[in-house]
Amino acid sequence: MHIIPLKAFSDNYIWVIYSPDKNQVAVVDPGDSRPVMAFLEDNDLSLDSILITHYHKDHIGGVQALKDRYHCHVYASKHDQLSFADTELDEGDEISLFDGSYQFSVLHLPGHTMGHIGYYSNDHNLVFCGDTLFRVGCGRMFEGTPDIFHHSLQKLAQLPPSTLVYCTHEYTLANIAFAKTVEPDNPDLLELERNCKELRDQDLETLPSTIDSELKTNPFLRCTEPSVIETAERAEDKSLSDPVETFATIRRLKDNF
Numbered sequence: 001m002h003i004i005p006l007k008a009f010s011d012n013y014i015w016v017i018y019s020p021d022k023n024q025v026a027v028v029d030p031g032d033s034r035p036v037m038a039f040l041e042d043n044d045l046s047l048d049s050i051l052i053t054h055y056h057k058d059h060i061g062g063v064q065a066l067k068d069r070y071h072c073h074v075y076a077s078k079h080d081q082l083s084f085a086d087t088e089l090d091e092g093d094e095i096s097l098f099d100g101s102y103q104f105s106v107l108h109l110p111g112h113t114m115g116h117i118g119y120y121s122n123d124h125n126l127v128f129c130g131d132t133l134f135r136v137g138c139g140r141m142f143e144g145t146p147d148i149f150h151h152s153l154q155k156l157a158q159l160p161p162s163t164l165v166y167c168t169h170e171y172t173l174a175n176i177a178f179a180k181t182v183e184p185d186n187p188d189l190l191e192l193e194r195n196c197k198e199l200r201d202q203d204l205e206t207l208p209s210t211i212d213s214e215l216k217t218n219p220f221l222r223c224t225e226p227s228v229i230e231t232a233e234r235a236e237d238k239s240l241s242d243p244v245e246t247f248a249t250i251r252r253l254k255d256n257f
């Protein structure tokens with residue numbers, strides 16, 4: 001599957017999925033229609049479909065204008081009840097793009113918002129996870145509880161380790177700065193920081209990540225690691241026995257970082 005990022009706002013990526021014959025594309029979370037329209041025109045492509053992960057403005061702001069112009073099919077969470085959605089999706093639903101060329105299964109990933117969904121392709125070994133999982137971080141917990149959000153992140157953590165993770169934001173270096181306060185001695189984290197700094201110095205994206213990389217570096221997926229528990233226990237000044245409690249503490253520390 002050929003996928004490229006378009007930049008939007010200060011740190012959003014709108015992921016573009018090419019059809020196998022490269023004549024059409026689908027886009028994920030077009031918060032702004034302008035970079036998408038410019039890209040389509042420059043490359044003489046038509047827009048077949050739009051995949052939405054959740055209702056936040058920086059993910060859906062461009063949808064109506066794109067739909068009006070290209071008459072594309074819009075997929076979105078059934079929980080979000082968006083007026084422009086042609087197909088409303090929930091956990092376990094399957095969609096196929098470009099006349100059945102690419103299949104995705106829908107994961108319900110509540111926590112950042114309660115209706116948040118992700119799109120997982122088993123065949124192509126990748127997931128579009130919106131603002132649920134970031135490289136070395138996770139989304140703000142606007143609507144969920146620690147229990148709910150932790151469960152969603154675990155659902156992603158259990159995908160095959162080689163799964164490519166396409167998040168919506170370039171937050172990696174800021175997330176690594178925080179993660180180093182949680183696990184200052186994690187060698188994988190320190191190596192990743194060097195690699196990602198090099199990429200950002202060249203104005204390149206640090207995405208996609210992989211589940212394997214996240215399991216080694218992302219404190220929000222490492223709530224059973226002694227080093228992460230220790231940081232959370234120090235912050236709470238008590239012992240923590242449940243990974244959900246550790247997650248809640250690490251999320252709160254990040255909010256105040």
Ligand SMILES: [Zn+2]
Pocket residue numbers: 054056112131139
């Ligand atoms: Zn969001």
